[in-house]
Amino acid sequence: MAEKNKTPLVALVDGSNYIYRAFYALPLLTNSKGFPTNAIYGFTNMLLKLKRELQPDYIVVTFDLKGPTTRHGEFEDYKATRKPMPDDLIPQVPFIKDVVRGFSICVLEKQGIEADDLIGTITVLANEKGWRTAIISGDKDLMQLVGENVTMIDTMRDKTYDAAAVKEKFGVGPDKVVEILGLMGDTSDNIPGVPGIGPKTAQRLIEEYGSVEEVIKNSENLRNVKLRESFRQYAEQARLSRQLANIRKDVEIDFDIRDAAVRVPDKEVLSKLFSEFEFSSLLQEIKQDKAKPAKEYKQILDRKSLDELVSHLKKSHEISLEVIFEKNPPTDLVGIALSEGKDAFYIPIGHTNVLEQLPVKEVFSALAPVLSSPGIKKYVYDLKTTLVSLDGFEVQSGEDLLLAAYLLNPAKNSYNLDEVVWEYLHERIPAPNDVAGGKGKTYPLALVPLDKMTGYAGQRADAIDELAPVITAQLKKIDAIELFRKVEMPLLHVLSEMEKKGVLVDTSLLQQMSADLTQLLSISEEKIHRLAGEKFNINSPKQLQNILFEKLKLPSGKKTKEGYSTDVDVLTDLARSHELPAEILAYRSLTKLKSTYVDALPALINPKTGRIHTSYNQTVTATGRLSSSNPNLQNIPIRTLEGKRIRQAFIADPDCFLISADYSQIELRVLAHLSEDKALIDAFASDEDIHTRTASDVFGVFPQMVNADMRRQAKVINFGILYGMSAFGLAKELGVSMKIAQEYIEGYFQRYKKIRIYLDGILEGARRDGFVCTLLNRRRYLPELKNKIPSVRQFAERMAINTPIQGTAADLIKVAMVNIANLFLKKKLSARLIMQVHDELVVEAPAEEKEEIIALVKKEMEEVIKLKVPLKVEIAFGKNWDEAH
Incomplete structure (x- = not known):
């Protein structure tokens, strides 16, 4: 193997050049908040590749600063043809510099001085020391600096230029590149050169005469008449062009090259940046050394140790809990980890390779006084699944940090504990695949060796303990703590009971x-x-x-x-x-x-x-609506014969009935409340058919003259407004022309004037604040409102209009569910909520409780929150779900 060259190597990165190249090399990428990240990502990968492959001893990244340079003083139109920096690139530039500094790399920039001149100056400094220099750029101007110890590397094209490669490109050596550019000009910098002279002519002239000045002196001897005329007319322009193309090597800079020595990156800074921009692969690359020092976790293997642990935990004010269970089904328990800050413990209960472990029921019976104690706060991640897995054991005073993370940013695709810990604490904890496989191969957690599982579970319990105050503070900061504690947390318990009931x-x-x-x-x-x-x-x-x-x-x-x-x-x-x-x-x-x-x-x-036992998902939709899986109840067709027959298959116990309670037009009622539109409020107050009323207003006919097709179209218009539908979308939906669709929309807003004012206000506020809120202060961030891609921006505008309405409707039914479930328990009723689908609740109740439950559910749903319009619930019962409609 060849010995590494011991002569120090200086890497000089043309940062300004690479910002643009990184931006255009990748499609527009954004994080979940809509902030553009493609240039940051591309630039960062370039730096990592540079460090890995070149292994330089010194690195400097140079940047151009905004404003005129010394060359603008020489030529007013210098770089005048350059397009302005793209809007999606501008906000990325400061963060690119932050990333460079995060790598502990020297950033060099000077007002009025171009990055090329800084590179030229440092190249001379390195040469004086006898060091090697690698210029990292794709800018051909910099090839004039190539020499015995100087190369230029275009990492994007994976091409290295030494003197021979420069000569192959320009036909002359590096020292003559500036002469070539003086004659042919440089369109990228708006350096004019001599009109009519291209690369081949410039090469021939410089090969023959050696410099721009010598070509000018001998121009009258040129055989080409047009060339002679060009030099008569543009001799000074040629001299100016050469001067503009010449890279300075004598810039006064307060810089010691030893300060550019390669140093250890600041992983704390990089972690925060990469977390913010959601660069999961880059996070993985730097977080190998970020794992916390190993900590000893205590294994609880016998009854004596368990009793001592319970006695210890009873004295705690708060603990963190991580129940380890197989993904499917979650009732297959493996173990439980508990942390109370200083110490963490692991109790194996379902390992297949551990002989000495306590029975499940014995463990939870012993822990019951701690888990059910209202005086001990329990922090858990995914409490609902944990409750289902515990199958009957209570967890009181519990707070679910998964729910909290969701409320802080409901648009994320994933809320895995290891990802959330990295985002908020910048610490690495193991993911399930880290201990039970990886690379697409996984095996049951119950097969993981005990010592390995103890470390895994203990770290996760500790991380939950550390995460709790940080994430709680964030909830308070956005004024969502009440929504979390008074709506989502109580609902979590309701949903877990619904899942267990089935x-x-x-x-x-x-x-x-x-x-x-x-x-x-x-x-x-x-x-x-x-x-x-x-x-x-x-x-x-x-x-x-x-x-x-x-x-x-x-x-x-x-x-x-x-x-x-x-x-x-x-x-x-x-x-x-x-x-x-x-x-x-x-x-x-x-x-x-x-x-x-x-x-x-x-x-x-x-x-x-x-x-x-359907699973209800509380952390999936960005609007706050619940979704369900295994099966997905929301997607069962409502109006088709087949959909009705599927509903007939959902039945009550022999001595019970199913009671279905469905909010009537709740989103339109929420719109009436939020917009305070008198016409819409009056229509609901007088219990009119709102779609007939809208048809009457839009089509200009008496209500009694509205036919079925007109009502259908009015219904599309009503709900289209809720979802921010454009005239194009409405035209497509109704099968009419754009002109007619626009007339329908205008007619609608003519009748309901305050709705337009409200919707315009929502959009204005969303653009200003970056988010929208529901009535109960559920927040949804919409950074895509500033996106330059029209389709992305228009989608965000529709979400800004719809989220406060749909999200408020979701909030109302959630509060109603909590109230109803609490009343069932308070009144010691046997009835139980068993399904929630869109705006509908389904209760299973004994025959003797049927009438009481119908009255109770209807009252609670209609009086859940006082709005400016009455809430209306359609309620019915039957032996199966279809009959109850």
């Missing part, structure tokens, strides 16, 4: 329905083949494209990598002119119902309870 399902009905759907799909398939004129694989996009666009010559829409799209939007448009796309949509709908619900529901039944 709902009964009629499997025989589902089996019959599966057979019926199989028959319907067969009929639909035959019809599709008949309409297509041939048999083909309906589920093959390529074959479907061929039928629709090649054979039937239907108009093709948006194109994807695989060809023309056949998604639902495209097929819906095509269905207006041909029967086949409509039938394909129906076929797809039936297929999805069969696979997602009819055939899947029986497999979700818990064999121990005979019920389906």
Whole structure:
């Protein structure tokens, strides 16, 4: 192996050049707050690559500062043709410099002096010491500095220029590059050169005469008449161009090259920056050494140790709890870690390779006085799943930091504990894959060796303990602590009880329905083949494209990598002119119902309870709405016959009824309250059909003259306004022209004037503050409002309009759920909430409690919060979910 050159190497980075190159090399990237990050990310990776591959002894990154330079004094139009810095790049520049400093790399910049001249000056300083210099840039001007100990590296093109490579590019050596540029000019810097002279002519002239000055002196001897005339007219311009292209090597700078020695990066600074910009891969790269020093965690393996632990914990004011369970199902417990700051403990209860461990029930029975004590605060991460896993054991005075992290930034895709700890504490803790596999291979946590699991669980419990005060302070800062403690935390307990209770399902009905759907799909398939004129694989996009666009010559829409799209939007448009796309949509709908619900529901039944235990997700939607999974109840069709039959499969216990309570037009009522529009308030106050009222106002007819189609269109308009729908979107939805759609919107706002004022105000406030809030102060950040990409910005505008309305509706039903569940317990009723879907609550109640529950639920939902309009709840009961509608 070749010995490393011991002569010190100085890396001089043309920072200004690389900022632009990094920006344009990557697509526009943003973090979850919408802040642009592509240039920061690209520049950072370049620095890491430079350090890794070059291993320099000294590094300097130079930047141009805003404002005129010495060259502007020589030539007013210097760089005049350069476009302004892109808006999405401007805010990234200061952070790029912060990243450079975070790497403990010297940043050099001087007002009025260009980065090139700083590089030229430092190159001379390095040469005087006999050191090697590597100039990191893609700027051809800097090739004039290349010499015996100086190279230029274009990392973007992976090209290194020594003297031979420069000569290959320009046809002359590095010392003559400035002469070439003086003649041919440089369009990037608006250096004019001599008109009519390009690279080849410039090379020939410099090869023959050696310099710009000598070419000018001998210009009358040039055989080319046009060239002679050019030099007569532009001799001074040639001299000026050479002067502008010449890099200075004598700039006065307060700089000691020894200060540029490579140093250890400031990982604290880099951690904060990379966390803010959500550079997970870069975080991973620097966090290898960031893990906290190993700490000894105590294992609790016998009853004596457990009793001592309980006695110790009873004296604590607060503890942190991390229950380790298999991902699926969470009832498969592995162990429990507890931390109270100084000490942390791990109790194995489900390890398959540990002989000495206590039984689950014995452990939790012993811990029960601590877990249920209201005087000891418990911090947990994902308390709802923890409660489900504990199966009956209470955790009182618990605070879920997962919920808190969600409220601080509800738009994130992931809230894994290790990621949140890194974001707020800049500390590394192990993720599940770190102890149970990785690289796509995982194995059960119960198989992890005890010592390894003890460290894993203990670190996580400690991290929760450290995270609690930090994240609580952030909640208080955005005034969300009341929402957290009075709405989301109580709701968490309600949801965990709903999940544990589950709902009964009629499997025989589902089996019959599966057979019926199989028959319907067969009929639909035959019809599709008949309409297509041939048999083909309906589920093959390529074959479907061929039928629709090649054979039937239907108009093709948006194109994807695989060809023309056949998604639902495209097929819906095509269905207006041909029967086949409509039938394909129906076929797809039936297929999805069969696979997602009819055939899947029986497999979700818990064999121990005979019920389906849906998971309710509290930290998924950015608006605050709940979602559900296994199964996803929200996606069961409401109006179709098949959707009704699926609902019929959700049944009550033999001696019970299902009671369905559904808010009527809650989002429009919230809009009336928030906008304070008198016309809308009056319509709800007089209990009018709001869609009929809107149709009457928009179409200019008496309410009694409104037909079904007019009401349907008015309904689309009403809800379109809620979702910030444009005239284009409304036209598409209603199948009318843009002009008519715009007239509908104008007619709507003419009638409901204060709604427009309210919506304009919401947008103005969102652009100013960067976020919107619900009535209960749930916050959603919308940095995309400042995005330069119209489609991204317009989406954010729609979210700014919709979130306060939809989010407030979500807040109301959450508060109602908490109140109702508390009343059931207070009154010692047997009824229980078992499902929540959109604006609907479903209760399972014994027959003898039915009337009381109907009255109680209706009252609590309608009186949950006093609005300027009455809240209305439609409530019914039945032996199955469909009957209860």
